[in-house]
Amino acid sequence: MEQLVPTDHPGSLNKRRSGGSFAKKIAPYVLSLPAGVWLVLLFIVPLGSMLIMSLETCSPASGACVMTWHWGELPSIVNLYRGQFFTSLYFAALATLFDLIISFPIAYWIAFRGGRRKNFFLLMLLVPFFVSFVIRTIVWEFVLSNNGVVLHTLKHLHLMPQGFHVLGTGVAVVAGLAYNYLPFTALPLYVALERIDQRVLEAAYDLYASKRVGFMKVILPLTVPGIYAAFLLTFIPAFGDYVNQEILGGTANTMIGTVIQNEYTSAGDYAGGASLSLVLLAVSLVGIFLYARVLGSRTIEQYL
Secondary structure (H helix, E strand, C coil), X not given: CCCCCCCCCHHHHHHHHHHHHHHHHHHHXXXXXXXXXXXXXXXXXXXXXXXXXXXXXXXXXXXXXXXXXXXXXXXXXXXXCHHHHHHHHHHHHHHHHHHHHHHHHHHHHHHHHCHHHHHHHHHHHHHHHHCCHHHHHHHHHHHHCCCCHHHHHHHHCCCCCCCCCCCCCHHHHHHHHHHHCHHHHHHHHHHHHHCCCHHHHHHHHHCCCCHHHHHHHHHHHHHHHHHHHHHHHHHHHHHCCXXXXXXXXXXXXXXXXXXXXXXXXXXXXXXXXXXXXXXXXXXXXXXXXXXXXXXXXXXXHHHC
């Protein structure tokens, strides 16, 4: 007679355990497969194409590009447009600094004084995102124009010379960058401030720390990761921006993003545009690497 094996036989238990452990090992890879395919198709492949294109030599007349493995194209074109690089760095740094100065009090007030209406105040902060980036910049152009509500009123009250203008200057570009990227700065700051344990502040005050000392010794150090994340999220897109410069700036305030856009659309120099784009990518990667190196990769995941 055939002997029946109990369901709790050690051999069957080992098989089930091995099968379960295999499923647990492979489950993360299966779940991450759609995101991995998306990342490869929309990031790795375009990045590789841009790298290959930067090693080609293009003819502006015909638009044809031939692979020449010309590595010297990168330093030469960077040297050619070094003025635009410095202008972009200067404008992006100023806009980021202004956003940090403006956003920190806003995020601080929402985190510590917003109460039950925190979500409402955050929504009001994000309302500009509901409108197109280009439309917001065009509206900002009307605001800063000579006949706009600001300059026209000041000139009418004889508080400003009639020949004074803002459009076509670096001031207009920086103002547009700061306005458009303000939420990118405010949200990481709010997250960093919201994560601060109130009991730490209470302990500092119990030890006779003043409001200023509590802010400088407790709040500000704990907000450093959020400040740096806000800096990256604002500086990187502002550094490569060209819309604000095209609409608000003049020919003397050309940014590197405008140069890249012209290289692709007007000049037909795809290799030069790809080389400049790689430089922008390198600057972004250096900033992110330093952030992860100094503050840790676990911290960057909380804010980016």
